[in-house]
Amino acid sequence: MIPVSILLIVFVAFMLMVLLYTFFNVYHMIRFGEARLRTVLIVVVYLLCLASILGWSAYLIAQADWSASIQIIPDTPLLP
Amino acid sequence: MLHISHLPNSRPGEKTVLFLRRHWVGVFKLVAITLAAAAAPIIVQFMLSYVAPGVLAAPATDAISAVFLSIYYLSIITFFFQEFIDYYLDTWIVTTERIINIEQHGLFQRVASEMHLPSVQDSSAEIKGALHTFLDYGDVFIQSAGEAKRFHFKNVAHPERVRVTILRLAENDRIREEHRPPSHIIGN
Numbered sequence: 001m002i003p004v005s006i007l008l009i010v011f012v013a014f015m016l017m018v019l020l021y022t023f024f025n026v027y028h029m030i031r032f033g034e035a036r037l038r039t040v041l042i043v044v045v046y047l048l049c050l051a052s053i054l055g056w057s058a059y060l061i062a063q064a065d066w067s068a069s070i071q072i073i074p075d076t077p078l079l080p
Numbered sequence: 081m082l083h084i085s086h087l088p089n090s091r092p093g094e095k096t097v098l099f100l101r102r103h104w105v106g107v108f109k110l111v112a113i114t115l116a117a118a119a120a121p122i123i124v125q126f127m128l129s130y131v132a133p134g135v136l137a138a139p140a141t142d143a144i145s146a147v148f149l150s151i152y153y154l155s156i157i158t159f160f161f162q163e164f165i166d167y168y169l170d171t172w173i174v175t176t177e178r179i180i181n182i183e184q185h186g187l188f189q190r191v192a193s194e195m196h197l198p199s200v201q202d203s204s205a206e207i208k209g210a211l212h213t214f215l216d217y218g219d220v221f222i223q224s225a226g227e228a229k230r231f232h233f234k235n236v237a238h239p240e241r242v243r244v245t246i247l248r249l250a251e252n253d254r255i256r257e258e259h260r261p262p263s264h265i266i267g268n
C-alpha cells in the first residue's frame with residue numbers, strides 16, 4: 001500500500017518544470033518579440049491563464065482526500 | 081524587443097516594406113487542437129460515469145484525478161504557448177535594402193539571416209492545396225546569387241504579392257546602386 005500523497009511530489013516536480021518553461025518562453029517573447037502592445041498582452045493573457053490553472057489545481061488538491069492509499073499488489077490468500 | 085522602425089544594422093533611409101508571419105490558419109489549427117485536448121478529460125469523465133461509475137467513487141480517485149488533471153492542463157497550456165511562440169517569433173522582414181529571415185526552432189535555437197536586395201536573383205511563389213488556394217496563402221522562395229541556401233517564407237499570406245514586391249524592390253535597389261555617384265573621386 002502506498003499513500004496517494006506521494007503523487008504530490010510528482011505534481012510539485014512537474015509544476016517546477018512548467019514554471020521553468022514559462023520563464024524561458026516569456027523571456028523569448030520579451031527579448032525577441034515585436035515591440036508592440038500586442039506582445040505584452042499575449043504574455044499577460046498567458047500568465048493569467050497559467051495562474052488560473054494553478055489556482056484551480058490548488059483547489060482540486062485541497063478538496064481531495066490524501067489519507068487514502070493505493071494497493072499495488074492485490075491481496076491473495078495463501079490457502080484456498 | 082524587435083523594433084520594426086529601428087532594425088539592427090539598418091542603413092540611413094532604410095524603410096520596412098513587409099513584415100510577414102505565417103498565415104493565421106496555423107494558429108487556428110493550434111487553438112482547435114488545444115481545445116479538443118482540453119475537452120478530452122470532460123468527455124472521459126462523462127463516459128466513465130456511465131460505463132464504470134465505481135471507478136469514480138473509489139477513495140483514492142479524487143486525489144489521483146486532481147494530480148492528473150492538473151498535470152494534464154498545465155501540459156496543454158505550456159505546449160500551446162510554446163507552439164504559439166514558434167509561430168509568433170518566426171518572422172520575415174523585407175525592407176528597401178534587405179530581407180531578414182528570423183526563425184525560432186524550439187526553446188533554445190534561433191536563426192537570423194539577411195540577404196541584401198541586389199543579390200536577389202529569383203523569387204517564386206507556391207500555393208498548394210484547396211485551403212491554401214481559397215485563403216490565398218503559401219510559400220515564397222527567394223534565391224540569391226552564388227548561394228546554395230535560399231530563403232523560404234513558409235505559409236505567408238498573399239505569396240504572389242510578396243514575390244512581386246520583392247522583385248520590384250530588388251530591381252529598384254539595383255537601379256539605385258547603378259545611379260549612385262561613386263563614393264571616392266580621384267582628383268587631378
